[in-house]
Amino acid sequence: MAASHSRIKAGLAIGAGTAVIWGSLYFSSNQSAASSPTPSAETTTSTSTTLGAPSQPNTTKQTASPSNVRRTRRS
Amino acid sequence: MRAYVPAAVAVFLGGMITSATLNGADFGHIPWYMSRASGIVAFGLLSLSVILGLTISTKSPKPVIPRGLAFDLHQFLSILTLTLVGAHAGILMFDGFTPFSPLAIVMPFAAPWEPLVTGLGTITAWLLVAVTASFWLRRRIGQRAWRRFHYVSFAAYLLSLLHGLTAGPDTGVPQVHWAYVLSAATVAGLLTYRISFRSGVRTPAASPPRRSGAAASEAARLTSRPASR
Numbered sequence: 001m002a003a004s005h006s007r008i009k010a011g012l013a014i015g016a017g018t019a020v021i022w023g024s025l026y027f028s029s030n031q032s033a034a035s036s037p038t039p040s041a042e043t044t045t046s047t048s049t050t051l052g053a054p055s056q057p058n059t060t061k062q063t064a065s066p067s068n069v070r071r072t073r074r075s
Numbered sequence: 076m077r078a079y080v081p082a083a084v085a086v087f088l089g090g091m092i093t094s095a096t097l098n099g100a101d102f103g104h105i106p107w108y109m110s111r112a113s114g115i116v117a118f119g120l121l122s123l124s125v126i127l128g129l130t131i132s133t134k135s136p137k138p139v140i141p142r143g144l145a146f147d148l149h150q151f152l153s154i155l156t157l158t159l160v161g162a163h164a165g166i167l168m169f170d171g172f173t174p175f176s177p178l179a180i181v182m183p184f185a186a187p188w189e190p191l192v193t194g195l196g197t198i199t200a201w202l203l204v205a206v207t208a209s210f211w212l213r214r215r216i217g218q219r220a221w222r223r224f225h226y227v228s229f230a231a232y233l234l235s236l237l238h239g240l241t242a243g244p245d246t247g248v249p250q251v252h253w254a255y256v257l258s259a260a261t262v263a264g265l266l267t268y269r270i271s272f273r274s275g276v277r278t279p280a281a282s283p284p285r286r287s288g289a290a291a292s293e294a295a296r297l298t299s300r301p302a303s304r
Contacts, residue, residue: 008144009151016120016159019116020113020116020159022112023108023116024105024108025108
């Protein structure tokens with residue numbers, strides 16, 4: 001009886017962990033497919049470079065994906 | 076006991092090395108995706124736990140899951156939910172876009188992003204901690220007090236639903252949206268059934284004439300049974 005309980009619990013824990021990993025990959029792949037950097041973001045980066053500002057390797061943070069756009073809009 | 080010492084030292088050193096390696100590393104959006112996924116899974120587990128808890132407390136004469144197993148799973152699901160809630164919040168410290176400080180994670184309404192709706196999530200997490208911890212305090216505080224305190228879990232569920240609907244950027248995704256609807260409808264339906272079931276059980280006890288009528292019909296049913304065979 002206790003062994004069957006343990007198996008169910010282990011199954012639940014493994015299932016939850018798998019769901020988290022699968023969900024992360026799903027969100028990641030969906031965002032990357034839908035998130036081509038917008039021209040405005042690209043322009044901003046290139047302008048700052050031509051003006052002689054120190055080049056900051058933060059282009060990944062400027063990348064506009066739907067979730068980030070929402071976060072930016074909300075904040 | 077001695078065998079645990081090298082293992083503990085190894086885990087400690089491993090944690091130190093991992094922390095030193097990850098310190099300052101830019102994970103980009105990975106923590107954000109992981110936090111979202113763990114939040115949704117945590118809500119699903121919380122829903123399951125609440126549903127199981129309601130089926131236990133309803134005391135149905137024909138339970139789908141044996142009570143012992145249901146209670147065991149209810150407790151385990153609470154712990155698992157809390158683990159994922161911890162991951163859901165803790166991962167945000169490594170988010171490269173909007174990093175949360177440890178204080179912003181543990182203190183309600185102190186988050187750098189959407190403080191109000193994330194605050195609801197923080198309160199939910201604390202309520203879940205209290206409810207889960209009460210499993211081990213049941214004998215100390217007594218069954219009655221524990222049961223009353225356990226009603227806090229409904230507040231936690233409601234707040235988590237609000238947090239998911241308002242803070243979750245995936246509410247618009249049909250699967251997630253319908254998962255919320257299904258969860259809320261199931262919990263609401265079971266809660267209504269439980270309230271009506273309880274009041275239905277109590278009503279005969281509260282009114283003696285009805286009880287006598289029910290007893291009479293029960294007696295009639297019992298006496299008619301051999302005749303039907």
